[in-house]
Amino acid sequence: MAQVLPAERDLRRVIGDADGAGDREVDGLGEQELLELFRSMVLLRTYDERSVVYHRQGRIGTYAIFWNHEAMQAGAVHSLEEQDWIFPSYRESAIGLLRGLPAATVLSWWRGHPAGWWNPEEFRVASICVPIATHVPHAAGLAWGKKLKGETACAIAFFGDGATSEGSFHEGANFAAVMRAPLVLFCNNNQWAISTPIEAQTRAETLADKAVGYGMPGLRVDGTDVLACYEATREAVARARAGEGPTFIEALSYRTAPHATADDPSAYIDLARVEEERKRECVGRFEGYLRRAGILHDDLASSIREEAADVMRAGITAAEGEPPADASLLFEHAFVEPPASFQSDLEELRRFLG
Numbered sequence: 534m535a536q537v538l539p540a541e542r543d544l545r546r547v548i549g550d551a552d553g554a555g556d557r558e559v560d561g562l563g564e565q566e567l568l569e570l571f572r573s574m575v576l577l578r579t580y581d582e583r584s585v586v587y588h589r590q591g592r593i594g595t596y597a598i599f600w601n602h603e604a605m606q607a608g609a610v611h612s613l614e615e616q617d618w619i620f621p622s623y624r625e626s627a628i629g630l631l632r633g634l635p636a637a638t639v640l641s642w643w644r645g646h647p648a649g650w651w652n653p654e655e656f657r658v659a660s661i662c663v664p665i666a667t668h669v670p671h672a673a674g675l676a677w678g679k680k681l682k683g684e685t686a687c688a689i690a691f692f693g694d695g696a697t698s699e700g701s702f703h704e705g706a707n708f709a710a711v712m713r714a715p716l717v718l719f720c721n722n723n724q725w726a727i728s729t730p731i732e733a734q735t736r737a738e739t740l741a742d743k744a745v746g747y748g749m750p751g752l753r754v755d756g757t758d759v760l761a762c763y764e765a766t767r768e769a770v771a772r773a774r775a776g777e778g779p780t781f782i783e784a785l786s787y788r789t790a791p792h793a794t795a796d797d798p799s800a801y802i803d804l805a806r807v808e809e810e811r812k813r814e815c816v817g818r819f820e821g822y823l824r825r826a827g828i829l830h831d832d833l834a835s836s837i838r839e840e841a842a843d844v845m846r847a848g849i850t851a852a853e854g855e856p857p858a859d860a861s862l863l864f865e866h867a868f869v870e871p872p873a874s875f876q877s878d879l880e881e882l883r884r885f886l887g
C-alpha cells in the first residue's frame with residue numbers, strides 16, 4: 534500500500550511582497566505564457582465587475598460575485614490541456630471564457646435565458662453547478678470513464694470550503710481515490726459559506742488535512758497567487774496523467790465581496806478585515822510581479838483591459854439581442870407524459886405575459 538504523506542501545512546507562494554522580496558519563477562512559464570495568464574485574469578475580473586453593474590441595471594439576475602477568485606480559476610485552467618474537463622460551481626460561472634465560451638452565453642445563463650446553456654462536450658466545460666458539491670461525483674465519474682477508455686484526459690472540479698462538509702464531496706473524493714481516477718479536487722477556501730465562517734464549518738486544522746483520510750495528497754496554496762495555483766495544479770494534473778489518482782488542492786483566500794448580489798455581508802463580516810484583504814487582491818499582485826520582471830508596462834496593461842471591456846460590451850449586446858424564450862420551455866422536457874394541468878398552466882402563463 535502506498536503511503537500518503539501528511540498534507541502540506543505551509544501555503545505555497547511564488548509571488549513575493551510588493552517590493553519583490555520572495556518572488557520566484559515557475560519552470561516552463563516564459564514571457565508569453567505569463568502574459569496569457571494575465572489576459573485571462575483581466576478577462577475574468579472584467580466579466581465580474583461588469584456583471585455587478587449589469588445586475589444593478591437590471592440586465593442580469595442575482596449574480597455570484599467572484600472578485601479575488603480569478604487567480605485560482607485562471608491558474609488552474611492554464612495548467613490543463615484542451616482535452617481536460619472542467620466542472621465549475623456557480624463561483625466559477627465564467628471559467629468557460631478561458632475555453633472560448635462566448636461571454637454572451639454566460640451572461641444569458643445569469644439572465645435565466647436558454648441561450649445560456651451550452652454543449653459541455655464542445656468546450657469540455659460541464660454545466661454550472663448550483664447545488665453544493667453535487668458535481669464532484671460527476672467529475673469523478675467522468676475522470677474514471679476517461680481512464681477506462683485509455684484516454685489521457687483528466688477532470689478538475691471546483692468547489693468551496695462549505696462543499697467539503699457535503700456528502701457528495703465525500704462520495705466523489707472517496708470514489709475517485711478508490712478508482713484512481715485522474716481527478717483534481719480544487720477547493721476554493723474563501724473562508725465563508727454565505728454567512729458560515731470556516732471555524733464553524735470544520736474541526737480540521739486545514740481542509741487539506743481531509744485528503745489524508747481519502748488516501749490522496751493534499752496541497753495548500755495561497756489562492757491569491759496565480760502562479761502558486763498554476764504550479765500546484767500542474768503537479769496534480771501530472772499525477773493524474775501518470776495514473777496515480779486524484780489530488781486535493783486547498784487554495785486559501787478570503788471572500789472580499791458579498792456571497793452574491795442578494796447578500797449583505799455587513800450583517801456578519803468584519804468590514805475592516807475585508808478592506809485589509811482587498812489590498813492584497815490577486816490581479817494587482819500578479820500585475821506587480823509582471824511589472825517588477827519588466828514584462829508588463831502601462832500601454833500593454835491598458836490594451837489588455839480595453840480588449841476585455843470590448844468582449845463584455847459585445848457580450849451583453851448579444852445576450853440582450855436574444856429573442857425572449859418561449860414560455861412553453863418551462864413545461865417541456867420534464868415529463869414523457871406531462872400532467873394534464875400543464876396545458877392550462879401554460880395558457881394561464883401566456884395570458885399573464887400578454
Ligand SMILES: Cc1ncc(C[n+]2csc(CCOP(=O)(O)OP(=O)(O)O)c2C)c(N)n1
Pocket residue numbers: 624663664665692693694695696697721723725726727792
Ligand atoms: C445542496 C445545497 N445546499 C445548500 C445550498 C445553499 N447554498 C448556496 S451557496 C452556499 C454556501 C457554499 O459555500 P462554499 O462551499 O464555501 O462556496 P462559496 O460560495 O464560498 O464559493 C449554500 C449553503 C445549495 N446551493 N446547495
Ligand SMILES: [Mg+2]
Pocket residue numbers: 693694695721722723724725726727
Ligand atoms: Mg466558501
